[in-house]
Amino acid sequence: MHPLTGDLPAGWLRRLAPHARPVYRRAGHRLTRQDTPAEQFWLLHSGTVVIDLHVPGRGDVVLEELGAGTTVGWSWLVAPYRWQFGAVVTDDIRALEFNAAGIRALIAENDELGRELSARFLSVVADRLRTARHRLVGLYAYPADTT
Template sequence: MFTTVEMLAEQPFLAGLTEHQLGLLAPLTSRSMFHAGNRIFAQGTPAEQFWLITDGRVYLDAEVPGYDNFVLETLKPGAVLGWSWLFPPYRWHFGAVATSTTHTLTFNGPLVRALCQRDPALGFELTSRFLRVMGERLQSARQRLQECQRAAGHHSDL
Protein backbone atom coordinates (compact mmCIF):
# COMPACT_ATOMS: atom_id res chain seq x y z
CA MET A 1 0.00 0.00 0.00
CA PHE A 2 1.32 3.44 -0.87
CA THR A 3 1.83 6.41 1.45
CA THR A 4 -0.36 9.45 0.97
CA VAL A 5 0.20 13.13 1.65
CA GLU A 6 -2.52 12.90 4.31
CA MET A 7 -0.63 10.12 6.13
CA LEU A 8 2.55 12.19 6.12
CA ALA A 9 0.70 15.29 7.30
CA GLU A 10 -0.37 13.37 10.44
CA GLN A 11 3.26 12.82 11.50
CA PRO A 12 4.55 15.22 14.18
CA PHE A 13 8.06 15.27 12.67
CA LEU A 14 6.65 16.59 9.38
CA ALA A 15 4.21 19.10 10.91
CA GLY A 16 4.33 22.43 9.12
CA LEU A 17 5.64 21.14 5.80
CA THR A 18 3.58 22.33 2.84
CA GLU A 19 1.30 20.02 0.92
CA HIS A 20 3.69 20.39 -2.02
CA GLN A 21 6.68 19.31 0.13
CA LEU A 22 4.74 16.34 1.52
CA GLY A 23 3.77 15.46 -2.05
CA LEU A 24 7.45 15.33 -3.00
CA LEU A 25 8.22 13.03 -0.04
CA ALA A 26 5.26 10.66 -0.43
CA PRO A 27 6.65 8.66 -3.40
CA LEU A 28 9.90 8.10 -1.46
CA THR A 29 8.02 6.48 1.41
CA SER A 30 6.80 2.97 2.14
CA ARG A 31 5.36 1.21 5.17
CA SER A 32 7.29 -1.28 7.28
CA MET A 33 6.63 -3.53 10.24
CA PHE A 34 9.14 -4.91 12.72
CA HIS A 35 8.33 -7.68 15.18
CA ALA A 36 9.36 -7.42 18.83
CA GLY A 37 13.03 -8.32 19.16
CA ASN A 38 13.92 -7.57 15.52
CA ARG A 39 17.06 -5.48 15.11
CA ILE A 40 16.21 -2.66 12.72
CA PHE A 41 19.84 -1.62 12.27
CA ALA A 42 23.20 -2.17 13.96
CA GLN A 43 25.71 0.47 14.98
CA GLY A 44 28.35 0.99 12.28
CA THR A 45 26.37 -0.52 9.40
CA PRO A 46 25.34 1.48 6.29
CA ALA A 47 22.52 3.97 6.90
CA GLU A 48 20.16 4.19 3.94
CA GLN A 49 16.77 5.13 5.35
CA PHE A 50 14.86 6.67 8.21
CA TRP A 51 11.54 5.86 9.80
CA LEU A 52 8.62 7.64 11.42
CA ILE A 53 7.18 5.38 14.11
CA THR A 54 3.39 5.18 13.81
CA ASP A 55 2.83 2.36 16.33
CA GLY A 56 5.05 0.39 18.68
CA ARG A 57 8.33 1.08 20.46
CA VAL A 58 12.01 0.97 19.55
CA TYR A 59 15.09 0.92 21.77
CA LEU A 60 18.10 2.93 20.65
CA ASP A 61 21.22 1.13 21.83
CA ALA A 62 24.98 1.50 21.63
CA GLU A 63 28.04 -0.65 21.89
CA VAL A 64 29.47 0.27 25.28
CA PRO A 65 32.30 -1.76 26.84
CA GLY A 66 31.00 -3.85 29.71
CA TYR A 67 27.38 -3.72 28.52
CA ASP A 68 25.45 -5.86 26.07
CA ASN A 69 23.71 -3.41 23.70
CA PHE A 70 23.42 -0.53 26.16
CA VAL A 71 19.91 1.00 25.87
CA LEU A 72 20.07 4.77 25.47
CA GLU A 73 16.46 5.69 24.82
CA THR A 74 13.02 4.30 23.98
CA LEU A 75 11.26 5.80 20.96
CA LYS A 76 7.47 5.83 20.82
CA PRO A 77 4.84 6.60 18.17
CA GLY A 78 5.42 10.02 16.65
CA ALA A 79 9.21 9.74 16.93
CA VAL A 80 11.66 9.75 14.06
CA LEU A 81 14.19 6.91 13.93
CA GLY A 82 17.50 7.44 12.17
CA TRP A 83 19.52 10.47 11.16
CA SER A 84 22.80 8.90 10.05
CA TRP A 85 21.53 8.52 6.46
CA LEU A 86 21.72 12.32 6.07
CA PHE A 87 25.41 12.89 6.84
CA PRO A 88 28.56 11.17 5.52
CA PRO A 89 29.85 8.54 6.07
CA TYR A 90 26.19 7.32 6.13
CA ARG A 91 26.73 4.75 8.89
CA TRP A 92 24.56 4.25 11.96
CA HIS A 93 25.92 5.89 15.12
CA PHE A 94 23.60 3.81 17.32
CA GLY A 95 21.62 0.61 16.89
CA ALA A 96 17.85 0.07 17.06
CA VAL A 97 15.63 -2.85 18.13
CA ALA A 98 11.85 -3.09 18.04
CA THR A 99 10.58 -3.84 21.56
CA SER A 100 7.03 -4.48 20.43
CA THR A 101 5.42 -4.93 17.03
CA THR A 102 6.30 -1.62 15.41
CA HIS A 103 4.77 0.00 12.34
CA THR A 104 6.61 2.76 10.52
CA LEU A 105 6.69 4.97 7.51
CA THR A 106 10.04 4.25 5.87
CA PHE A 107 11.89 6.85 3.80
CA ASN A 108 14.55 6.08 1.21
CA GLY A 109 17.55 8.09 2.45
CA PRO A 110 19.52 8.50 -0.80
CA LEU A 111 16.39 9.60 -2.67
CA VAL A 112 15.46 12.06 0.11
CA ARG A 113 19.03 13.47 0.02
CA ALA A 114 18.74 13.94 -3.76
CA LEU A 115 15.35 15.63 -3.30
CA CYS A 116 16.85 17.97 -0.68
CA GLN A 117 19.55 19.00 -3.17
CA ARG A 118 16.92 19.75 -5.82
CA ASP A 119 14.64 21.59 -3.38
CA PRO A 120 16.82 23.69 -1.03
CA ALA A 121 13.85 24.95 1.02
CA LEU A 122 12.78 21.38 1.78
CA GLY A 123 16.41 20.40 2.36
CA PHE A 124 16.85 23.21 4.90
CA GLU A 125 13.62 22.30 6.66
CA LEU A 126 14.44 18.59 6.96
CA THR A 127 18.08 19.18 7.90
CA SER A 128 17.02 21.61 10.65
CA ARG A 129 14.57 19.05 12.03
CA PHE A 130 17.14 16.27 11.96
CA LEU A 131 19.75 18.47 13.64
CA ARG A 132 17.28 19.03 16.51
CA VAL A 133 16.75 15.26 16.75
CA MET A 134 20.52 14.67 16.75
CA GLY A 135 21.04 17.14 19.57
CA GLU A 136 18.23 15.63 21.63
CA ARG A 137 19.49 12.07 21.07
CA LEU A 138 23.09 12.89 21.91
CA GLN A 139 22.01 14.72 25.07
CA SER A 140 19.79 11.79 26.05
CA ALA A 141 22.67 9.35 25.47
CA ARG A 142 24.98 11.48 27.58
CA GLN A 143 22.46 11.61 30.44
CA ARG A 144 21.84 7.85 30.30
CA LEU A 145 25.57 7.11 30.43
CA GLN A 146 25.99 9.48 33.38
CA GLU A 147 23.14 7.74 35.25
CA CYS A 148 24.78 4.37 34.73
CA GLN A 149 28.16 5.66 35.85
CA ARG A 150 26.62 7.15 39.02
CA ALA A 151 24.80 3.88 39.73
CA ALA A 152 28.09 2.00 39.33
CA GLY A 153 29.89 4.45 41.63
CA HIS A 154 32.01 6.04 38.89
CA HIS A 155 32.39 9.76 38.39
CA SER A 156 33.08 11.40 35.06
CA ASP A 157 32.68 14.67 33.19
CA LEU A 158 30.70 13.17 30.28
Template sequence: MKTTDGVTAADLAEQRFFSGVPEPHLAALGAVAEAVDFPAGHRFFDEGEPAQRFWLLRSGKVALDLQVPGRGAVVVETLPASAVLGWSWLFPPHRWRFGAVALEPVTAFAFDGPGVRELCAADPGLGRDLALRFGAVMGDRLEATRVRMLDLYAHPEELR
Protein backbone atom coordinates in the same frame (compact mmCIF):
# COMPACT_ATOMS: atom_id res chain seq x y z
CA MET B 1 9.04 -6.74 7.37
CA LYS B 2 5.69 -6.35 5.67
CA THR B 3 5.15 -3.53 3.17
CA THR B 4 1.72 -2.02 2.55
CA ASP B 5 0.36 0.65 0.18
CA GLY B 6 2.19 3.81 -0.88
CA VAL B 7 2.49 6.90 1.28
CA THR B 8 0.60 10.09 0.43
CA ALA B 9 1.14 13.72 1.37
CA ALA B 10 -2.02 13.45 3.48
CA ASP B 11 -0.53 10.48 5.38
CA LEU B 12 2.58 12.50 6.18
CA ALA B 13 0.64 15.67 7.05
CA GLU B 14 -0.93 13.75 9.96
CA GLN B 15 2.51 13.17 11.52
CA ARG B 16 3.80 15.64 14.13
CA PHE B 17 7.34 15.50 12.70
CA PHE B 18 6.09 16.93 9.41
CA SER B 19 3.88 19.64 10.95
CA GLY B 20 4.00 22.75 8.77
CA VAL B 21 5.80 21.12 5.83
CA PRO B 22 4.27 22.37 2.55
CA GLU B 23 2.16 19.85 0.62
CA PRO B 24 4.51 19.68 -2.41
CA HIS B 25 7.37 18.67 -0.09
CA LEU B 26 5.17 16.07 1.60
CA ALA B 27 4.18 14.66 -1.80
CA ALA B 28 7.84 14.41 -2.83
CA LEU B 29 8.74 12.68 0.45
CA GLY B 30 5.79 10.30 0.11
CA ALA B 31 7.16 9.21 -3.27
CA VAL B 32 10.33 7.87 -1.58
CA ALA B 33 8.51 6.28 1.38
CA GLU B 34 6.58 3.11 2.08
CA ALA B 35 4.34 1.94 4.91
CA VAL B 36 5.92 -0.99 6.76
CA ASP B 37 5.22 -3.30 9.69
CA PHE B 38 7.78 -5.05 11.91
CA PRO B 39 7.37 -7.69 14.62
CA ALA B 40 8.66 -7.27 18.15
CA GLY B 41 12.35 -8.13 18.28
CA HIS B 42 13.08 -6.89 14.75
CA ARG B 43 16.59 -5.43 14.56
CA PHE B 44 16.46 -2.27 12.43
CA PHE B 45 20.22 -1.75 12.37
CA ASP B 46 23.46 -2.13 14.30
CA GLU B 47 25.98 0.55 15.16
CA GLY B 48 28.52 0.98 12.34
CA GLU B 49 26.39 -0.50 9.53
CA PRO B 50 25.60 1.57 6.41
CA ALA B 51 22.67 3.96 7.01
CA GLN B 52 20.36 4.19 4.01
CA ARG B 53 16.89 4.68 5.56
CA PHE B 54 14.95 6.38 8.28
CA TRP B 55 11.57 5.60 9.80
CA LEU B 56 8.73 7.63 11.23
CA LEU B 57 7.15 5.40 13.88
CA ARG B 58 3.36 5.27 13.72
CA SER B 59 2.87 2.70 16.50
CA GLY B 60 5.04 0.60 18.78
CA LYS B 61 8.29 1.28 20.61
CA VAL B 62 11.93 1.01 19.54
CA ALA B 63 14.98 0.86 21.80
CA LEU B 64 18.13 2.69 20.75
CA ASP B 65 21.25 1.00 22.03
CA LEU B 66 24.94 1.73 22.14
CA GLN B 67 27.79 -0.75 22.46
CA VAL B 68 29.60 0.05 25.71
CA PRO B 69 32.92 -1.73 26.38
CA GLY B 70 32.50 -4.23 29.20
CA ARG B 71 28.72 -3.82 29.24
CA GLY B 72 27.57 -4.79 25.74
CA ALA B 73 24.48 -3.18 24.24
CA VAL B 74 23.10 -0.52 26.56
CA VAL B 75 19.69 1.02 25.87
CA VAL B 76 20.11 4.79 25.79
CA GLU B 77 16.60 5.76 24.80
CA THR B 78 13.21 4.23 24.02
CA LEU B 79 11.39 5.83 21.11
CA PRO B 80 7.57 5.96 21.17
CA ALA B 81 5.10 6.21 18.32
CA SER B 82 5.48 9.51 16.41
CA ALA B 83 9.28 9.51 16.90
CA VAL B 84 11.79 9.50 14.07
CA LEU B 85 14.19 6.56 13.98
CA GLY B 86 17.49 7.28 12.29
CA TRP B 87 19.42 10.38 11.32
CA SER B 88 22.75 8.89 10.24
CA TRP B 89 21.48 8.47 6.64
CA LEU B 90 21.68 12.27 6.27
CA PHE B 91 25.35 12.84 7.08
CA PRO B 92 28.48 11.24 5.64
CA PRO B 93 29.83 8.67 6.17
CA HIS B 94 26.20 7.40 6.36
CA ARG B 95 26.84 4.84 9.12
CA TRP B 96 24.59 4.15 12.07
CA ARG B 97 25.84 5.64 15.33
CA PHE B 98 23.46 3.55 17.46
CA GLY B 99 21.64 0.25 17.14
CA ALA B 100 17.86 -0.15 17.19
CA VAL B 101 15.43 -2.97 18.00
CA ALA B 102 11.62 -3.11 18.11
CA LEU B 103 10.39 -3.67 21.67
CA GLU B 104 6.88 -4.41 20.41
CA PRO B 105 5.23 -4.61 16.98
CA VAL B 106 5.93 -1.44 14.99
CA THR B 107 4.17 0.25 12.11
CA ALA B 108 6.12 2.98 10.39
CA PHE B 109 6.76 4.98 7.29
CA ALA B 110 10.18 4.00 5.90
CA PHE B 111 12.05 6.57 3.81
CA ASP B 112 14.79 5.90 1.28
CA GLY B 113 17.77 7.97 2.52
CA PRO B 114 19.53 8.45 -0.84
CA GLY B 115 16.20 9.41 -2.41
CA VAL B 116 15.54 12.01 0.30
CA ARG B 117 19.09 13.36 -0.08
CA GLU B 118 18.43 13.80 -3.82
CA LEU B 119 15.19 15.66 -3.06
CA CYS B 120 17.06 17.94 -0.65
CA ALA B 121 19.80 18.65 -3.20
CA ALA B 122 17.17 19.55 -5.82
CA ASP B 123 15.13 21.72 -3.43
CA PRO B 124 17.24 23.69 -0.92
CA GLY B 125 14.10 24.79 0.96
CA LEU B 126 13.18 21.18 1.66
CA GLY B 127 16.82 20.42 2.51
CA ARG B 128 16.99 23.27 5.03
CA ASP B 129 13.67 22.30 6.61
CA LEU B 130 14.68 18.65 7.02
CA ALA B 131 18.15 19.58 8.28
CA LEU B 132 16.57 21.71 11.03
CA ARG B 133 14.07 18.99 11.95
CA PHE B 134 16.75 16.29 12.08
CA GLY B 135 19.10 18.63 13.94
CA ALA B 136 16.49 18.81 16.70
CA VAL B 137 16.21 15.00 16.71
CA MET B 138 20.01 14.68 16.97
CA GLY B 139 20.14 17.13 19.86
CA ASP B 140 17.49 15.17 21.75
CA ARG B 141 19.27 11.85 21.11
CA LEU B 142 22.66 13.16 22.17
CA GLU B 143 21.21 14.60 25.38
CA ALA B 144 19.45 11.31 26.17
CA THR B 145 22.70 9.44 25.54
CA ARG B 146 24.65 11.83 27.76
CA VAL B 147 22.19 11.38 30.62
CA ARG B 148 22.21 7.58 30.23
CA MET B 149 26.03 7.46 30.19
CA LEU B 150 26.16 9.60 33.34
CA ASP B 151 23.80 7.13 35.00
CA LEU B 152 25.98 4.19 33.94
CA TYR B 153 29.33 5.63 34.91
CA ALA B 154 28.54 7.80 37.92
CA HIS B 155 30.02 6.62 41.18
CA PRO B 156 27.37 5.94 43.86
CA GLU B 157 28.74 8.73 46.08
CA GLU B 158 28.33 11.21 43.19
CA LEU B 159 24.61 10.46 42.96
CA ARG B 160 23.87 11.73 46.46
Protein backbone atom coordinates in the same frame (compact mmCIF):
# COMPACT_ATOMS: atom_id res chain seq x y z
CA MET C 1 0.07 12.96 10.26
CA HIS C 2 3.46 12.58 11.89
CA PRO C 3 4.93 15.46 13.94
CA LEU C 4 8.12 15.56 11.82
CA THR C 5 6.29 16.12 8.54
CA GLY C 6 2.70 17.04 9.40
CA ASP C 7 3.07 20.76 8.79
CA LEU C 8 5.21 20.60 5.66
CA PRO C 9 3.74 22.14 2.50
CA ALA C 10 1.69 19.71 0.41
CA GLY C 11 4.12 20.03 -2.52
CA TRP C 12 7.02 18.89 -0.37
CA LEU C 13 4.98 15.98 1.02
CA ARG C 14 4.20 14.88 -2.56
CA ARG C 15 7.94 14.91 -3.33
CA LEU C 16 8.76 12.90 -0.18
CA ALA C 17 6.01 10.30 -0.66
CA PRO C 18 7.66 8.23 -3.44
CA HIS C 19 10.60 7.62 -1.11
CA ALA C 20 8.43 6.20 1.70
CA ARG C 21 6.70 2.91 2.27
CA PRO C 22 4.56 1.64 5.13
CA VAL C 23 6.21 -1.13 7.15
CA TYR C 24 5.28 -3.43 10.00
CA ARG C 25 8.07 -4.88 12.14
CA ARG C 26 7.69 -7.36 14.97
CA ALA C 27 9.23 -7.07 18.42
CA GLY C 28 12.82 -8.27 18.36
CA HIS C 29 13.55 -6.96 14.85
CA ARG C 30 16.78 -4.93 14.73
CA LEU C 31 16.23 -1.83 12.59
CA THR C 32 19.82 -0.59 12.83
CA ARG C 33 23.17 -1.80 14.08
CA GLN C 34 25.81 0.69 15.16
CA ASP C 35 28.49 1.41 12.50
CA THR C 36 26.62 -0.22 9.59
CA PRO C 37 25.34 1.69 6.52
CA ALA C 38 22.46 4.07 7.28
CA GLU C 39 20.16 3.64 4.29
CA GLN C 40 16.75 4.53 5.71
CA PHE C 41 14.86 6.18 8.55
CA TRP C 42 11.45 5.64 10.11
CA LEU C 43 8.53 7.75 11.29
CA LEU C 44 6.80 5.69 13.99
CA HIS C 45 3.02 5.56 14.02
CA SER C 46 2.67 2.84 16.68
CA GLY C 47 4.80 0.53 18.78
CA THR C 48 8.15 1.09 20.47
CA VAL C 49 11.81 0.99 19.55
CA VAL C 50 14.80 1.15 21.88
CA ILE C 51 17.95 2.99 20.90
CA ASP C 52 21.10 1.22 22.06
CA LEU C 53 24.84 1.71 22.03
CA HIS C 54 27.44 -1.03 22.08
CA VAL C 55 29.73 -0.45 25.04
CA PRO C 56 32.82 -2.70 25.21
CA GLY C 57 32.64 -4.87 28.28
CA ARG C 58 28.95 -4.10 28.81
CA GLY C 59 27.31 -5.11 25.53
CA ASP C 60 24.38 -3.21 24.04
CA VAL C 61 23.26 -0.54 26.52
CA VAL C 62 19.74 0.85 26.08
CA LEU C 63 19.82 4.63 25.88
CA GLU C 64 16.24 5.53 25.09
CA GLU C 65 12.81 4.15 24.26
CA LEU C 66 10.88 5.75 21.40
CA GLY C 67 7.17 5.47 20.70
CA ALA C 68 4.48 6.66 18.33
CA GLY C 69 5.10 10.10 16.87
CA THR C 70 8.88 9.83 17.05
CA THR C 71 11.59 9.47 14.42
CA VAL C 72 14.12 6.66 14.29
CA GLY C 73 17.32 7.45 12.45
CA TRP C 74 19.36 10.51 11.62
CA SER C 75 22.74 9.04 10.62
CA TRP C 76 21.55 8.79 6.99
CA LEU C 77 21.84 12.59 6.80
CA VAL C 78 25.51 12.92 7.80
CA ALA C 79 28.39 11.44 5.76
CA PRO C 80 29.73 8.77 5.92
CA TYR C 81 26.09 7.62 6.45
CA ARG C 82 26.75 4.98 9.13
CA TRP C 83 24.54 4.34 12.14
CA GLN C 84 25.78 6.02 15.31
CA PHE C 85 23.42 3.93 17.48
CA GLY C 86 21.51 0.68 17.19
CA ALA C 87 17.72 0.36 17.24
CA VAL C 88 15.56 -2.65 18.14
CA VAL C 89 11.77 -3.00 17.97
CA THR C 90 10.44 -3.84 21.44
CA ASP C 91 6.71 -3.63 20.71
CA ASP C 92 5.52 -4.29 17.13
CA ILE C 93 5.72 -1.11 15.06
CA ARG C 94 3.86 0.41 12.18
CA ALA C 95 5.92 3.09 10.52
CA LEU C 96 6.80 4.88 7.34
CA GLU C 97 10.25 3.80 6.17
CA PHE C 98 12.07 6.32 3.98
CA ASN C 99 14.82 5.59 1.48
CA ALA C 100 17.70 7.81 2.60
CA ALA C 101 19.40 8.14 -0.78
CA GLY C 102 16.18 9.43 -2.32
CA ILE C 103 15.66 11.97 0.45
CA ARG C 104 19.30 13.13 0.20
CA ALA C 105 18.76 13.68 -3.54
CA LEU C 106 15.64 15.79 -2.83
CA ILE C 107 17.60 17.84 -0.29
CA ALA C 108 20.35 18.44 -2.86
CA GLU C 109 17.77 19.58 -5.46
CA ASN C 110 15.83 21.97 -3.25
CA ASP C 111 17.71 24.26 -0.85
CA GLU C 112 14.59 25.35 1.04
CA LEU C 113 13.40 21.77 1.60
CA GLY C 114 16.95 20.80 2.54
CA ARG C 115 17.21 23.53 5.17
CA GLU C 116 13.83 22.63 6.65
CA LEU C 117 14.47 18.87 6.85
CA SER C 118 18.00 19.44 8.14
CA ALA C 119 16.68 21.69 10.92
CA ARG C 120 14.02 19.15 11.88
CA PHE C 121 16.54 16.31 11.98
CA LEU C 122 19.02 18.46 13.90
CA SER C 123 16.42 18.58 16.64
CA VAL C 124 16.20 14.76 16.55
CA VAL C 125 20.01 14.53 16.75
CA ALA C 126 20.15 16.92 19.71
CA ASP C 127 17.48 14.96 21.59
CA ARG C 128 19.24 11.62 20.98
CA LEU C 129 22.64 12.90 22.02
CA ARG C 130 21.26 14.61 25.14
CA THR C 131 19.49 11.41 26.18
CA ALA C 132 22.59 9.29 25.43
CA ARG C 133 24.77 11.59 27.49
CA HIS C 134 22.39 11.44 30.48
CA ARG C 135 22.10 7.67 30.27
CA LEU C 136 25.85 7.12 30.01
CA VAL C 137 26.57 9.52 32.87
CA GLY C 138 24.07 7.54 34.94
CA LEU C 139 25.84 4.30 34.08
CA TYR C 140 29.35 5.52 34.74
CA ALA C 141 28.97 8.24 37.38
CA TYR C 142 29.22 5.69 40.14
CA PRO C 143 31.58 2.72 40.15
CA ALA C 144 29.96 -0.68 39.73
CA ASP C 145 29.23 -2.52 42.97
CA THR C 146 31.97 -5.16 43.27
CA THR C 147 30.76 -6.75 46.50
